[in-house]
Amino acid sequence: MATRTTVTPGRPRAVDGSMSRLLEAFGHVPVAAVIRRGEDLPRALASQVPAVFFLRAPAFHLGPLVWAVQARAKLAFVHIDLIAGLGKDRAGIAFLARDIGVNGIITSHSGLVAAARAEKVIAVQRLLLHDDLALPSAMSALDHARPDIVEVLPGVIFPLVVNEIRSRLPLPIIVGGFVTEPAHRDAALERGALAVSTSTPELWP
Amino acid sequence: MGVMLPAVRDGASLNQALDLGYRQVLLERGSLLSIVGPLAGAARQGVAIFVNLDAVEGLAPDSAALAFLATDLGFSGVLSVKPHLLQEASRFRLRTIQRIHALDSTGLETGLHSLVSPAPFAIAIAPAVAIPQVMPIIRSITSTPVWGTGFISSAEQAAEALRAGAAVVSSARIEVWRDFSRTPVS
DSSP, rough: OOOOSSSSSSOSSSSSOOOOHHHHHHHOOOOOEEEESSGGHHHHHOHHHHOEOOOOBBBBGGGHHHHHHHHTTTTTEEEEEBBTTOOOSSSHHHHIIIIOOOOOOSSHHHHHHHHHTTTTEEEEEEEEEOOOGGGHHHHHHHHOOOOSSEEEEGGHHHHHHHHHHHOOSOOOOOEEESOOOOHHHHHHHHOSEEEESOOOOOGGG | EEHHHHEOOSHHHHHHHTTTTSEEEOOOBBBTGGGGHHHHHHHHHHHHEEEEETBBBBBSHHHSHHHHIIIOOOEEEEESSSSHHHHHHTTTTTTEEEEEEEESHHHHHHHHOOSSSOSSSSSEESGGGGHHHHHHHHHOOOSOOEEEOOOOOOOHHHHHHTTOOOEEEEEEEHHHHHHHTTTTOO
């Protein structure tokens, strides 16, 4: 695994949790690489994707992975709900933000969005579309939490609800979940998604 | 041929489904206790009633609630994301339908690999609209019958999920219940 090769290995001193850099980068390459297994990381590092999303990484061995991403001038995001070993609470967010220096966190929970914003990292809140009856309450929760970005899953539902979401939530949207073919990516981008998130390496430009 | 399972939430939608001739319904939302009389009456007349234990109000997720559904009300089955609740339900001879969210490949595979013994009667994939896309992943892991719930807003979407291999598809929309019988499922 690639690690930083500076004299004093470690995290960058100033972590960039600013949205402007991310928005500009997605303007050029609108894809985030989702890392499900460590062995997928080198390919993501070598690609042009501006952001890497870590799912299921072990929290207390995450530092070198995050720093390898940042050493390639990419932004590193960690899915706190899925990460092993870390409390899903303010202390867990503070650890990711201060000790590891992630650029952003991903969560389904409104309470963690506020904690992420307090730590000045980018907050990506997942809008999980498994049930149309639950959509209005899920959108109210997001409207109240005000994350920086909404990640809508699964991608196949996005075209069905894009107008409803955009009228309720004036936030940038990343579409993820079973985005496995170029047609899925294009369908999301054509309907106004800021980017797609995908674990399919063939879609990492 | 697949089956449409109307998802009802109150007495009015229950009556609409029954008036259209459906002999099976899913109580997907709302308070079970507020329409327990009509539901029990339908069950006595042979209508198969399924309950989403994760979303209906008024029931605890415990064996007393399951005994009430199975023994007092004569319901047919229950849906839940919780494997242990379904294990308990199988003791009351309820049909057990394991709900699994198909939101991304990581979550779907985790859900499919967490199926426990005794095997559920079926798995319910949510959203059902994703079934055509995810059926290969499902079938690579389990041969359990597949139901679908969520985001079915047209008879064509229901037919697509059934063509992809789902045995049962649920929708909360009366238009879909009406149109469904006119849509041939090949």
